[in-house]
Amino acid sequence: MLNGSIGTTRRARRGMLREWRLHALSVFSLAVAFVCLGAALLVLTNLRAIEERWSRAGRASIYLKDNAPAQDVEQLKTALSAVQGIVGVRYVSPAQARQDFGQTEAGPKAALAALPVDAFPASLEIEVRPDVTDSELESMVGKLKQLPAVDDVETYQAWTERLSRLIRGGVAAAALLALVVFASVLAVVGSTIRLALQRRRTEVEVLKLVGASDRFIKGPFLVEGSAQGALGAAGAVALLAALFFVVRGRLDAELAGLVGVEPSFLPWYVVVGMIGVGMVLGTVAALLGLRRLVTV
Template sequence: MQAANLEGGRMRLRTWRAGRSDWRVQALSIFSLSVAFVCLASALLVVTNLAAVRDRWSRAGRATVYLRDSASETEVADLQRALEATPGVTRARHVSAAEARREVVSEGADSMLAALPPNAFPASIEVSFENDLSDDDLASMAVKLRVLPAVESVETYARWTERLSALLGGGVTASTCLALIVLCAVVSVIGSTMRLLLHRRKIEVEVLKLVGATDGFVRRPFVLEGATQGAAGAGGALLVLGVLFLMVRGRFDQELVSLLGVAPSFLPVPVALGMVALGGALGAITALLTLRRMAAV
């Protein structure tokens, strides 16, 4: 019994050494998986930032009432007081044309914007609302404001949020499709790698079975290699995407960040860890199913 266990240990050690000798095949497999996971991670990164922008604007709780050029100071003051007294409104701030110009034309801004006169920027009243104000109440208030003589238009940013939601839905659909493509890529790459490795280690496998090794004992190194390849492919994709993200974020327009109210962010840690775990699980399952379909193991 001890001799059999000793022989089994030796053969297991040989199997692990054989695995290390096939590093070129495994490296190619990891590279192929990384390419697939980069596509999925990129889609998830876009979806994450779109969701952040949508949530930011859906919780903005504000509207802009643009005033006509012919509106008198008395009409503007009366409108501002009426808005401040309206239930659900927390603040109504009058922004003159000159103030609007200063907010848009900052230091180092485009020369064409800087050349525009103050009257090119409409005066407005920035209205802030309570967080529990419903969309229906906001829409009803906007309809009433639009009919006032001093009001040119009212922007509630609802259309902007709806467009972002539609774009986000498209991103989620694309991510789902890419996830299926990644699944197919993992099954194809790891399945082919396992068949190639098993063919190259056929002698070691046959010797192991001759000395009494069980199928589970023989499969274990291959399943672990499949899990390692899947996890390494996902991790490599995250590393590449992280480097590219840092390069792009360093050149991101800070004025655009101020306008959107959200800075670009990388994938959350749970999502990144979930991708690595998904890669490892897919790799292990694919390796196990591939080996079970082969008569040798």
């Protein structure tokens, strides 16, 4: 059985080398299709990382009223420090807020830093334990908003919810794109295998005359289809990786700091899955392409 598999692989390799232009065009077409799918998965991967980071931010900003007495603010800070679930409280004065915005010398932050100190609200930045649930945090926020010295409370959950809706829409779009890619793989590989079989019609007829089984005849074509699918997916991953690292190298570090995560490439299991799916689809497409031309 091992010798038969080796022989089938060798015949498939000879066939692909003999008609390398045909197979190279097929692999290129598959790579283009898989690049589209891989790019969608790459965007979703990083959006999920941002969602997870934001959902576990564990912090909230309590914006204070302009006329809030310093004594009330200090009492509020002391009371918050004693609340179960809060691990840290930091007071940010208007001057400190403007200084934080003025860390850069150009851009929107510099324009904001040029505003007077009164344009920036004072706030209390609190950190909560990761095990605090959303309902507990909402209850805490509701109570804080009722305090006379508090103007508003920002927990950043609204942004997380918006991002979650965006990701759900992206997953649906990626699923639809995957169906289009799968159909493209079946069509491209199936057409390539049929054309390869037509070019080797004489060879196939001679094999059948000498008593070769249909499995023996089909074997190299199935290997070729599988190889086309795997090479197309692998080429797409390599191209995506090159583009990703070029873009990441030029990405502003402040943007990564703003969203809270560094851009990451596709996880290894997604890469392996793409190549495996390409291999399986290539084999199925080859089977469909041979169905009418070689009897079972």
